[in-house]
Amino acid sequence: MTSKSSRKSIVANFGLLSAELENRLSSDAPAVPQQPAPASRVGAGVIGAAHRAIDDIKSERDRLKALVESGGGAIRELDPSKIDPSPFPDRLPDDLASDFETFRNSIRSEGQKVPIQVRKSPLSPDRYQVIYGHRRLQAARDLGIPVRAIEVEISDVELVIAQGIENADRQDLTWIERALFARRMDDAGVKPRDIKASLSIDDPELARMRAVYRAVPADVIEAIGRAAKVGRPRWAEFAKAFSEQAGLHAELRRVLAAAREKRLGSDQKFLAAFNALKPAAPSHKPGLKILGAAGEPLGTVLRTAKDIRISAETPAGTEFLRFVEAELPTLAERFTHEKSKI
Structure with a gap:
């Protein structure tokens, strides 16, 4: 099999993902026998159809990955300056620059082992958009070297599903990064069923994410950052306080600006922002005798x-x-x- 025909096979199979997802979600009966999904991959409340759709997409992605690793995929070297970010960013800046520096140094010394995945930019015929592999792309930019990449033809819906599944496998996105990813898909008009498939979540979890990202502006979330130690319950409390304390929003942004100047970590920024939303306790002035x-x-x-x-x-x-x-x-x-x- 030639590289060109193999790449077409990859492209064609990726093109089937969205149609397969829609067919499975609209059908009551499973098309193929299914194996029980690992509990860590999908929430307990996900309906059977979503289980089947997500498992099928993962199986297809794994098959394509095996094809690439066996040499059947067309890996190209691209100029990093011609590759734009995904239209659906899923990461907030890292707190520790040293973590990324270690990652970049490993590519400097050992080379880029795993290619990134890109598609042609819908906005410009001579540019690309990264589907996943943002850190590898940034490392290549910093090092001034070409980035090894696989090009596929993929729609926005297929992009977010592939990107979301790749992130689920890494399991290193924080809860708020996943919620912000859902928000960007929601804002772009991606259907709820595709958002759920991308993040491997169910209706209640999507509702909980929406309750947070519809209450808290994106610029506030981005100013706080990844907040690795802050889970859904605390973000839900934060969203409630933000909705109830409109008069403290300016103070909150002032506090976040000061936290950025002090180079505080994102968990500390979250705590400072949360404290800024607490109304001042009534002063205990001495009474008049x-x-x-x-x-x-x-x-x-x-x-x-x-x-x-x-x-x-x-x-x-x-x-x-x-x-x-x-x-x-x-x-x-x-x-x-x-x-x-x-």
Whole structure:
């Protein structure tokens, strides 16, 4: 088999993914016998049709990967400057530059072992878009060397499914990175069933992601970063606080800007942002002392914007409280009378 014909085979098979997914999701009966999927791959609540669709796509991707590794795929060397990011970014910046430096040095010393995957850019005929392999592409850019790549013909829907499955296999995306990936697909009009297939999630998990990314603007999430130690429950609490504390949004952005200047890690940025959404505790100002005619202490009065509180400190003060309580109807009547004169 020639390289050209093998590449066409890869392209053709990738082109079948979206149609296969739609057919499987619209059918009640499985087309082929299925093996139980590993529990770590798919959420417990995913319906049977989604299980079959995702498993079929993974099997197809694995078959194509084996074909490439056996030498049947056409691997080319491309100029990294002619390759644009995926239209659906799935990663936030790494906290530790040293991690990427180690990765880049391994490519410098050992070469690029695994090719990236690209497609022709829909926006420019002489450019490409990366499907997956963003870190390998960036390393090649930094090193000033060509990047080894496989070109396939693939639609947007097929791209996000392939990209999502590749990410699921790596299992190193944080919860918020996966949610942000879902948001970008949602904004681009990708159907919910394809978003779920791409991320191997079910309806409830997509709903939880939407509750967060529809409440919290993308620029705030990107300013916080990967937040590797922050899971869904804390992000859900953050989204709720963000929705309820609109008056603190400016302060939150100021705090994030300061955190960036201090080069804080993303987990620390999340904590700082969350604390910025907590309303200030009411100040405990000392109350005004109430004294009798002879200077004897009767109590303390503390007034806030919405209430007034009198506390007794002596037996005479207790009697004073009873007096005030008895006088309240008269005071209310006087208040109404005085207000009517205005």
